[in-house]
Amino acid sequence: MFVLKNKYGNVYKKVNTERERDELLKGGYTLVEDKVDLDKMKVEDLEAYAAENGIDLSGCGNKTEKLAKIKESIKE
Secondary structure: OEEEEOOOOOOEEEEOOHHHHHHHHHOOOEEEEEOOOHHHOOHHHHHHHHHHOOOOOOOOOOHHHHHHHHHHHHHO
């Protein structure tokens, strides 16, 4: 999860993917917290995270397998 705030500091947004984070950064937001909680991500978010980080999820059939594959590749 990423937490960002607008340039005035009065609007905070929480996003789960790097793509969403990057879009807000381009829009003038600044990063407050850079913490990705993989366990709380939905399958679609895990797939997006894997794609953004070059992690191959082929052969993974469910969320548990995808999550394990992502965590395994992060440790390497």
